[in-house]
Amino acid sequence: MAQSKPIERLTQSRVWRSFFRHGWPDNPLDRSLTMTSNIFFHLHPVKVSRKSLRWNYSFGLGIMAAILYGVLVFTGILLMFYYVPSVERAYPTMKEIQLSVPLGQFTRNMHRWAAHAMVLVVILHMARVFYTGAYKPPREFNWVIGVILLLLTLGASFTGYLLPWDQLSYWAITVGTNIAGYAPVAGPVMRELLLGGTEVSQNTLIRFYTLHIALLPASLVLLISVHFWRVRKDGGLAANEAPDAE
Numbered sequence: 001m002a003q004s005k006p007i008e009r010l011t012q013s014r015v016w017r018s019f020f021r022h023g024w025p026d027n028p029l030d031r032s033l034t035m036t037s038n039i040f041f042h043l044h045p046v047k048v049s050r051k052s053l054r055w056n057y058s059f060g061l062g063i064m065a066a067i068l069y070g071v072l073v074f075t076g077i078l079l080m081f082y083y084v085p086s087v088e089r090a091y092p093t094m095k096e097i098q099l100s101v102p103l104g105q106f107t108r109n110m111h112r113w114a115a116h117a118m119v120l121v122v123i124l125h126m127a128r129v130f131y132t133g134a135y136k137p138p139r140e141f142n143w144v145i146g147v148i149l150l151l152l153t154l155g156a157s158f159t160g161y162l163l164p165w166d167q168l169s170y171w172a173i174t175v176g177t178n179i180a181g182y183a184p185v186a187g188p189v190m191r192e193l194l195l196g197g198t199e200v201s202q203n204t205l206i207r208f209y210t211l212h213i214a215l216l217p218a219s220l221v222l223l224i225s226v227h228f229w230r231v232r233k234d235g236g237l238a239a240n241e242a243p244d245a246e
C-alpha cells in the first residue's frame with residue numbers, strides 16, 4: 001500500500017478535522033462549507049457580489065470600528081491594573097502610569113488615540129451607510145441598533161474623559177453635565193443622576209468609572225454582536241442586492 005504524504009496524514013487526522021470540517025476549498029461545496037463553518041467568515045453570506053467586496057464600497061469602516069473597540073478593551077484592561085478611581089489617587093496613578101509603568105505612556109496614548117479614532121470611524125461608517133442607502137428595509141432595524149451604538153460610543157468617550165481627574169477633565173464634565181441639565185423635563189434629574197449630587201465629586205468619579213469600565217463596554221459587546229448577526233441575516237451588505245450588483 002502506498003505511504004500517504006505527511007500533509008495528507010495531517011489533514012485527515014482527527015484533530016485537524018475537528019477544527020476544519022470540510023475539504024480543501026477547490027469546489028463549490030467545500031467553498032460554501034469554508035464560509036459557514038468558520039466563525040469569522042460566517043459574518044459574510046456564502047455568496048457575495050463583487051461590488052460589495054470593493055474596498056471603496058464600505059471602506060472597511062465597520063470592521064475598523066470593531067477593531068478599535070478591541071484595542072480599547074485590551075489597553076483599558078491594562079490601565080485598570082494601575083488606575084484607582086478616587087479623587088485623591090486618580091491623578092497620581094495616571095502620572096505613575098505615564099512616568100514609571102513600563103510602556104505605560106504608550107498604553108495610555110493607544111487608549112486615548114483609539115478612543116478618538118473610534119468616534120470618528122463610527123461617524124464615517126454611519127455616513128457611508130446613509131450615502132449607500134443601506135438604512136432602507138430590511139436594514140432599518142440594524143440602523144436603529146447602529147444609532148444606539150453611536151450613542152454608547154459617545155457615552156464611553158465622555159465618561160472616560162473624567163477619569164484622569166485633571167483640570168481639563170474636571171471642567172469638561174462640569175460643562176457637559178450642566179448642558180445635560182438644560183434638557184427639557186428630564187434634564188435636572190439626568191444631571192443629578194450623572195453627578196451623584198450637585199457638583200463633580202467622588203460620587204461622579206465612581207459613577208463615570210463604573211459606566212466606563214462595565215456598563216457601557218458590556219452594552220457595546222452585546223449590541224455589536226446583534227449588529228453583526230443582523231448584517232448576516234439581512235443578506236450581507238446592501239450592495240449584494242443592488243440591481244447593478246455583479
Ligand code: HEM
Binds near residue numbers: 062144224
Ligand atoms: C460600534 C460601532 C459600530 C460597529 C463596530 C459597526 C460594525 C459594522 C460592520 C462590521 C458592518 C458590515 C461591514 C461594513 O459595512 O463596514 C456594519 C454594517 C452596517 N452598519 Fe454598522 N457598526 C457600528 C455603528 C453603526 C452606526 C452608528 C450605524 C448607523 C446609525 C450603523 C449601521 C449599519 C448598517 C445599516 C449596516 C449594513 C450596511 C449595508 O448593508 O451596506 N452601524 N456595521
